[in-house]
Amino acid sequence: MRCPVVLECWVVVIGAFLAACLPPTGANDPKARNLLLVTIDTLRADHLGVYGYERPTSPHLDEFAKDAVVFDAAHSSSSWTLPGIATLMTGLYTSTHGCWNGRSYLPALIPTLAEQLTGEGFDTGAVVSHVFLDPRYGLHQGFGMYDDELVSKTKRKSHLAVTSPQIADKAIGWLEARAEADMRPWFLWLHFFDPHRRYLAHEPADRYDGEIAFSDLHLGRILDRLDALGMRDATLVIVTSDHGEEFLEHGGTGHRSTLYQEVQRVPLVIRAPGIEPGRRGEAVSLADIAPTVLELLGVAPLDSIAGRSLVPSLRGEALPDRPVVAELGGNLVWSRSIIGGRWKLLVDYENERQQLFDLDSDPAEKRNLAESEPERVVELREQLQSEIARALKWQKAYGPTGALDLSPSDLEQLRELGYTEN
Ligand SMILES: [Zn+2]
Incomplete structure (x- = not known):
């Protein structure tokens, strides 16, 4: 009658091994x-x-x-x-x-x-x-x-x-x-x-x-x-x-x-x-x-x-x-980008320039595809506009933003950090 005992031991050992390997479940979830x-x-x-x-x-x-x-x-x-x-x-x-x-x-x-x-x-x-x-x-x-x-x-x-x-x-x-x-x-x-x-x-x-x-x-x-x-x-x-x-x-x-x-x-x-x-x-x-x-x-x-x-x-x-949005500006908005899936549209308002990149095939953003993919540009541009419209609506709800009074020494410090304020 040794066989079943040995078998039982193995079942216990394998069971313990599996329990140690599997993630904890239900109420024990950390x-x-x-x-x-x-x-x-x-x-x-x-x-x-x-x-x-x-x-x-x-x-x-x-x-x-x-x-x-x-x-x-x-x-x-x-x-x-x-x-x-x-x-x-x-x-x-x-x-x-x-x-x-x-x-x-x-x-x-x-x-x-x-x-x-x-x-x-x-x-x-x-x-x-x-x-x-x-x-x-x-x-x-x-x-x-x-x-x-x-x-x-x-x-x-x-x-x-x-x-x-x-x-x-x-x-x-x-x-x-x-x-x-x-x-x-x-x-x-x-x-x-x-x-x-x-x-x-x-x-x-x-x-x-x-x-x-x-x-x-x-x-x-x-x-x-x-x-x-x-x-x-x-x-x-x-x-x-x-x-x-x-x-x-x-x-x-x-x-x-x-x-x-x-x-x-x-x-x-x-x-x-x-x-x-x-x-x-x-x-x-x-x-x-x-x-x-x-x-x-x-x-x-x-x-x-x-x-x-x-x-x-x-x-x-x-x-x-x-989509993922980024914005950059000073007193005015300089540029925005929107990423949807593999595509990234970069809108430069200062120079009125649009750049479209395929981040999968061109992660270094060297090939501007805006001219060859005009429909994708329009689609991303519309998505960007709707994201910004929503963001501006909330901004109105939170009230106007103010401006700090920076001293010449504050401005000098920002310059040393690589930022220029006008
Ligand atoms: Zn930083």
């Missing part, structure tokens, strides 16, 4: 309770290992991404910090939030992710390091703790300061305090600045890539600490950027001049409890992040949202069709 949102300024996706870069700029992010969903076609709503972060925090495009130029600020009436989470009882904190994250630009709205010491202390020389180690130290301190208290769910936003120009040399890599590797090192310290504190299984972690950087692909350098992919495309890596790791190819936007986060945390959505929740995509289902 759920995100906290949110760690990390933005790394001026971070091009294609300069990261996880996006195929050949240099070892991002070992910690690459390791983190193995347990996360990686979006291969994520896009900023513009090509510089203020509008990009305003979109991230509100789910709205620039035509609604109004952060067009260096004198703009986010109006207090516009609801933000931090306000929504604070209202739901979350403990909210931010550690930032960019002049455009100074509270006068309004992106601090809703945060219970908003640490801008790294901006206010360095003032005009902030672009020459190295800030990643301090951001990581402050973040780790904040997380440790939350672990001790362990009461309320929390939301921590960290903004790293080091890859922004001027690029400073760090061993062992050079300049821009070196700044990325340096930021990655300190990102790794934070992620390790999160694990060590036992917070990993309850924390949704998102790593992204506000925009990329040009290196002469279309004749320029820096950012806030164009809306080509080198400045519009950003990394987006989401590690969510209960979500299987993988890669996604659909075009998504920074505007999609707030609705995604709120759904994953089980919090009511914001009133008006240009983006859509990426939760279906995270679960491996199809996303509702929605």
Whole structure:
């Protein structure tokens, strides 16, 4: 009678093995309770290992991404910090939030992710390091703790300061305090600045890539600490950027001049409890992040949202069709882009020029197909107009946007960062 016993043992062993391999189901599904949102300024996706870069700029992010969903076609709503972060925090495009130029600020009436989470009882904190994250630009709205010491202390020389180690130290301190208290769910936003120009040399890599590797090192310290504190299984972690950087692909350098992919495309890596790791190819936007986060945390959505929740995509289902829009301007609107599927239309209002690119066959945007595909241009242009009409309608509902009074020293600082205001 030994046979059935042996068989039974094997059934138990195989059963245990299968249970260990299969994802947990039903009531045992792990759920995100906290949110760690990390933005790394001026971070091009294609300069990261996880996006195929050949240099070892991002070992910690690459390791983190193995347990996360990686979006291969994520896009900023513009090509510089203020509008990009305003979109991230509100789910709205620039035509609604109004952060067009260096004198703009986010109006207090516009609801933000931090306000929504604070209202739901979350403990909210931010550690930032960019002049455009100074509270006068309004992106601090809703945060219970908003640490801008790294901006206010360095003032005009902030672009020459190295800030990643301090951001990581402050973040780790904040997380440790939350672990001790362990009461309320929390939301921590960290903004790293080091890859922004001027690029400073760090061993062992050079300049821009070196700044990325340096930021990655300190990102790794934070992620390790999160694990060590036992917070990993309850924390949704998102790593992204506000925009990329040009290196002469279309004749320029820096950012806030164009809306080509080198400045519009950003990394987006989401590690969510209960979500299987993988890669996604659909075009998504920074505007999609707030609705995604709120759904994953089980919090009511914001009133008006240009983006859509990426939760279906995270679960491996199809996303509702929605084009991705980006806008760039100063006192006037300079240009807009719209991405629908593989196609991108770039409208340059200043030079009355339209460019159509097939991002699948021409990701570097070298062949303008506007003349050979006039119907596609018309279709995208109509979609763009309807998106902008909706955004402007909301803008009216939120009331007029104002302008900051910048001092000559403020303007000089923006010039040193590569921005010119007229
Ligand atoms: Zn930036």
